[in-house]
Amino acid sequence: MDLHVKAIGIEHTEAIDAYVEEKIGGLEKFLTKIPTPHDAHIEIGKTSSHHRNGEVMMCHAHLTVPGTTLHAESDKEDLYAAIDEVKDELERQIIKYKEQRERE
Numbered sequence: 001m002d003l004h005v006k007a008i009g010i011e012h013t014e015a016i017d018a019y020v021e022e023k024i025g026g027l028e029k030f031l032t033k034i035p036t037p038h039d040a041h042i043e044i045g046k047t048s049s050h051h052r053n054g055e056v057m058m059c060h061a062h063l064t065v066p067g068t069t070l071h072a073e074s075d076k077e078d079l080y081a082a083i084d085e086v087k088d089e090l091e092r093q094i095i096k097y098k099e100q101r102e103r104e
Contacts, residue, residue, distance in 0.1 A: 001028045001038040004069070008045030010057075010079070016044065019080060023087040024061065030094045032067070038062040044083070047075055059086045065097060 005012070005020050009010040020042055031038050043060045059082040072089035076082040 001025055001031065001040055002040065004042050005044065008043060010045045016079070021023045021036060023083055024090070027063075027087065029092055030091060030098070035066050036097065037061060037064075042086075047101070056081065057082050059083045061090060062084045063090055063094075065094075068097065070097065077078060 001024075003021060003025055005017055006081045007016070011017075024040055024042060028075070041062045042046035043058070043096040045058060047058045056075050056077065058073065058075045059079070061071070063070040070090055070093045072086045072093065074089070075081040076085065
């Protein structure tokens, strides 16, 4: 899977890249029977710096698979929690996509 990570309003670190690779890249095991290429664009960062309740971190993901693009997003106080939530949502969508392809 080709991962493209973009950081918005935060420092783009190797630790964040490694975490995204581990979580989002780990979805590759669900894509084994789906023709390639699989292309994932991930945006991570702050939604803004002026929220009343502190910083809000976001993670938006677009995963391109044959015939469609799967999309998931999350806003959390913790960046890693947002990434985890996006991974869970993409996993659910991939499973649903595979079930639909099998019925066709």
